[in-house]
Amino acid sequence: xSEGTLYDKVWNRHxxxxxxxxxxxxxxxxxxxHEVTSPQAFGMLQERDLxxxxxxxxxxxxxxxxxTADQSRPYGDDAAERMMAELEENVRNAGIDxxxxxxxxxxxxxxxxxxxxxxxxxxTIVCGDSHTSTHGAFGALAFGIGxxxxxxxxxxxxxxxxxQKVRKIQVDGELGEGVEAKDIILEIIRRLGTEGGVGYxxxxxxxxxxxxxxxxxxxxxxxxxxxxxxxxxxxxxxTTYEWLEETDYFQENPEKFEELKPYWESIRSDETAAYxxxxxxxxxxxxxxxxxxxxxxxxxxxxxxxxxxEELAEDKQDTARRAQEHMRVEPGDTMxxxxxxxxxxxxxxxxxxxxxxxxxxxxxxxxxxxxxxxMVVPGSQRVQEAAKQEGLKDIFEEAxxxxxxxxxxxxxxxxxDQLEGxxxxxxxxxxxxxxxxxxxxxxxxxxxxRMVAAAAxxxxxxxxxxxxxxxxx
Amino acid sequence: xxxxxxxxxxxxxxxxGSAVPIRGNDIDTDQIIPARFMKVVTFDGLGxxxxxxxRFDENDDPKDHPMNEERFQDASIMVVNNNFGCGSxxxxxxxxxxxxxxxxxxxxxxxxxxxxxxxxxxxPTVTADSETIQDLQDWVDENPDGEIDxxxxxETVTYGGQTIxxxxxxxxxxxxxxxxxxxxxLMKSNAGEVRKKAQELPxxxxxxxxxxx
Numbered sequence: 001x002s003e004g005t006l007y008d009k010v011w012n013r014h015x016x017x018x019x020x021x022x023x024x025x026x027x028x029x030x031x032x033x034h035e036v037t038s039p040q041a042f043g044m045l046q047e048r049d050l051x052x053x054x055x056x057x058x059x060x061x062x063x064x065x066x067x068t069a070d071q072s073r074p075y076g077d078d079a080a081e082r083m084m085a086e087l088e089e090n091v092r093n094a095g096i097d098x099x100x101x102x103x104x105x106x107x108x109x110x111x112x113x114x115x116x117x118x119x120x121x122x123x124t125i126v127c128g129d130s131h132t133s134t135h136g137a138f139g140a141l142a143f144g145i146g147x148x149x150x151x152x153x154x155x156x157x158x159x160x161x162x163x164q165k166v167r168k169i170q171v172d173g174e175l176g177e178g179v180e181a182k183d184i185i186l187e188i189i190r191r192l193g194t195e196g197g198v199g200y201x202x203x204x205x206x207x208x209x210x211x212x213x214x215x216x217x218x219x220x221x222x223x224x225x226x227x228x229x230x231x232x233x234x235x236x237x238x239t240t241y242e243w244l245e246e247t248d249y250f251q252e253n254p255e256k257f258e259e260l261k262p263y264w265e266s267i268r269s270d271e272t273a274a275y276x277x278x279x280x281x282x283x284x285x286x287x288x289x290x291x292x293x294x295x296x297x298x299x300x301x302x303x304x305x306x307x308x309x310e311e312l313a314e315d316k317q318d319t320a321r322r323a324q325e326h327m328r329v330e331p332g333d334t335m336x337x338x339x340x341x342x343x344x345x346x347x348x349x350x351x352x353x354x355x356x357x358x359x360x361x362x363x364x365x366x367x368x369x370x371x372x373x374x375m376v377v378p379g380s381q382r383v384q385e386a387a388k389q390e391g392l393k394d395i396f397e398e399a400x401x402x403x404x405x406x407x408x409x410x411x412x413x414x415x416x417d418q419l420e421g422x423x424x425x426x427x428x429x430x431x432x433x434x435x436x437x438x439x440x441x442x443x444x445x446x447x448x449x450r451m452v453a454a455a456a457x458x459x460x461x462x463x464x465x466x467x468x469x470x471x472x473x
Numbered sequence: 474x475x476x477x478x479x480x481x482x483x484x485x486x487x488x489x490g491s492a493v494p495i496r497g498n499d500i501d502t503d504q505i506i507p508a509r510f511m512k513v514v515t516f517d518g519l520g521x522x523x524x525x526x527x528r529f530d531e532n533d534d535p536k537d538h539p540m541n542e543e544r545f546q547d548a549s550i551m552v553v554n555n556n557f558g559c560g561s562x563x564x565x566x567x568x569x570x571x572x573x574x575x576x577x578x579x580x581x582x583x584x585x586x587x588x589x590x591x592x593x594x595x596x597p598t599v600t601a602d603s604e605t606i607q608d609l610q611d612w613v614d615e616n617p618d619g620e621i622d623x624x625x626x627x628e629t630v631t632y633g634g635q636t637i638x639x640x641x642x643x644x645x646x647x648x649x650x651x652x653x654x655x656x657x658x659l660m661k662s663n664a665g666e667v668r669k670k671a672q673e674l675p676x677x678x679x680x681x682x683x684x685x686x
Contacts, residue, residue, distance in 0.1 A: 013673075017663055019653070020647065020653055022647060025660050027667060037562070037564070049478070130562040145562060145589070146564035146589060147516075147590075148564060148593030149590075156663075157667055158660050159660075162642075194556060195555060198584065263675045315603065322497070431560060435507055436508075440526040
């Protein structure tokens with residue numbers, strides 16, 4: 001049993017009582033909602049004659065179905081328009097703040113919470129979206145929930161949960177040039193498996209994690225769920241506090257910053273904390289990681305050979321065979337040179353300003369390959385605006401990328417942005433499941449944003465470090 | 474002023490019926506219900522879209538899939554392998570299976586959010602080791618009409634004249650057997666303690682805390 005970790009401390013501070021099932025009832029400090037998983041929950045509230053208990057601790061945005069090209073209302077897709085209208089009505093009736101596209105604050109739910117400063121250390125944060133683990137980058141206990149649980153949170157401000165074990169993932173050393181946070185998490189999932197984190201919360205620690213900015217930490221925590229862990233976190237530190245101080249919430253309430261800091265410090269894992277498991281990763285050994293298959297655990301270093309299914313653990317062989325058939329890859333080959341049709345730079349994993357900056361530095365002065373359609377979908381309207389101000393939009397457009405409005409877009413293909421037929425996509429997103437990007441025959445190769453930029457230029461999966469005259473700094 | 478949210482929550486002690494085997498590890502929720510079917514504001518009618526892209530081709534003609542086979546049409550139990558339901562938190566996945574007719578899932582392992590979503594619908598997710606599951610899947614293939622009894626409280630599955638031990642997570646078992654798997658009214662009854670907890674947390678502003686009803 002873990003003791004003295006951030007997880008234990010935040011859990012205890014939010015525990016209301018133990019339920020008859022043995023689960024704990026936890027207070028929820030921030031409930032983020034969006035248009036896809038909340039309408040049914042509001043419907044259930046109405047059926048049961050219930051209202052929203054803590055509207056001020058609830059915040060809404062629209063991201064999954066929002067078009068990224070033409071956002072004029074009504075939306076071109078009737079179903080999307082209906083979902084948006086339903087969300088508008090629900091938040092209006094309940095008095096919930098809504099970062100809708102007219103505010104300039106809209107974006108992917110896991111991008112806007114941190115931007116606005118409502119994501120804070122020591123909060124419990126839930127959302128009907130599995131990538132809620134992203135917010136753990138700030139030292140929050142954040143996890144995805146289903147719609148019935150959304151109903152619970154709306155009606156009571158609490159959630160029924162079983163406490164989990166804590167695995168510390170100690171990432172020592174320094175990342176090499178061209179290697180990023182995304183490569184760390186893809187390596188963790190490759191090593192521990194897509195189900196390795198079931199029953200665990202992941203604490204990411206060590207020099208390589210501490211040296212990351214908040215965006216990199218978010219990319220790592222974001223994909224905890226791809227390793228089976230419902231939540232992942234990084235202990236808050238000066239990097240965290242510097243970010244927070246600049247956000248709306250603390251700009252508007254500067255006294256709160258000093259007031260809350262002792263609490264943030266108090267919930268850091270103790271030096272003497274006990275963990276249920278500890279895993280070590282050496283950052284020095286990593287190179288850019290790409291996936292060859294159809295689960296995020298099927299990754300390899302860019303210069304490594306694709307494994308033969310029979311080399312893998314017995315329970316992985318069948319999945320690997322099906323994945324290699326779908327992806328049309330052969331054991332022994334590397335992924336370098338794999339032809340792509342689409343390059344997608346976006347998603348809650350990798351569509352924040354520094355992600356776009358790094359990719360733009362690769363793209364600058366280059367041209368997207370003739371056979372590739374490439375798009376940039378900023379994570380939020382604020383990222384979009386800031387990138388435009390910095391000239392990144394121009395760099396991408398001059399290189400032949402489409403520049404879109406903020407949303408989830410081709411990460412999950414719920415709007416018009418989808419793969420067609422058996423197109424292959426170099427993607428900075430988080431899931432390479434069959435059908436994930438909108439076409440059941442589509443092929444997704446996950447990688448970091450600079451690797452997406454390199455693939456867009458070459459038309460094939462490439463090692464960004466081999467591109468001549470590129471800026472990796 | 475809102476109500477107590479009390480609803481009738483049936484106890485789930487047993488699930489009995491024939492089964493359908495769905496083979497393969499790491500079956501994700503995008504496969505169980507592709508995202509394009511989630512552009513809806515209710516869960517009604519999702520049953521027909523369960524495993525849609527594995528069951529139908531681009532012309533919507535049926536492909537080889539157990540859920541398309543006549544012999545499995547009455548199945549109420551699904552037998553799956555490891556890490557079933559990984560990926561997205563979409564409750565649309567268990568909702569689609571439930572609306573297709575599934576009342577219990579037996580497997581080697583489940584993704585956490587998926588299992589939690591099943592529990593919120595009163596669907597047990599019971600586990601056994603890989604070999605036991607494969608034997609059961611083989612038996613179901615040979616006995617598509619064969620009756621399987623899942624005893625949630627006793628943590629057993631009985632089929633073909635034998636009873637095997639399975640595991641049901643402690644909290645899940647209690648919630649199902651005692652009929653407290655729908656937690657809304659239960660947790661709402663603690664509203665006073667919840668307010669007290671909110672007041673103790675340094676980041677919760679007084680204005681965010683509702684008055685006592």
